[in-house]
Amino acid sequence: MKLLLIHAERFWWRIREPARGLRTRDEPEAEEAEYADVVVAFACVEEGDAGSLDEVVGRAADAIAEFASRVGCREVVLYPYAHLSTRLAKPSVALVALKRLQAALETRGLVASRSPFGYYKEFMLHCKGHPLSEAFRDISASTS
């Protein structure tokens, strides 16, 4: 799993349309959402993650929680993002991973939400730009 983590002054997304060729998608409750002072976790589940999904999810949650702690922010938005890798997991696996990751973040005391999987979305991101405000993590299982 690849993670691009950004401490944002503001983050907003809005659904444009369902992504083509996908049978697995969320049934979103909202068409858009906006956040202030939030950690945006652009998350890309990869094909190698399926065999050790719980371990990868746990490590990803640890990495996000550590980042959030470092920037002093308790709220996280998980944003499904296929554009961080060329080796994507099946959509069904990715969606399960993202749901588990949200739960794992909540277990770690964070306020975690998830933007809908399976849609083309418009977004507005204001990255704070302080020295700790951006990070990249390449997460894999210890056994992989």
Added chain:
Amino acid sequence: MKLLLIHAERFWWRIREPARGLRTRDEPEAEEAEYADVVVAFACVEEGDAGSLDEVVGRAADAIAEFASRVGCREVVLYPYAHLSTRLAKPSVALVALKRLQAALETRGLVASRSPFGYYKEFMLHCKGHPLSEAFRDISASTS
């Protein structure tokens, strides 16, 4: 080289401070810049690129030009972005690559600018969100 390409409604950046521990950086002419209807190319030069830099730069320019053509946009901002890979090129190599990439884009008829290398920067990105508005490219030399 990793490229995250985004067709943006608006993109703005502003320098916050020089990045720590870097001896190679641009001497920027401007502290900030703003663009409308632009392709933002988040570019991460990797350690394996140094041996075939011209080939990697040429392939990256082709990929960006193809993306720009597909979304019908002639203006590109190259944004140095270390947060797309865990295996970064030396800063001196990265800066040379980005300068050559800017020139290669101009050779291909695009209006290309470069945001300063070697600084922590705040940015605001409004991704259009249409089906073609985001892409990821993993560029390497054919011989690598």
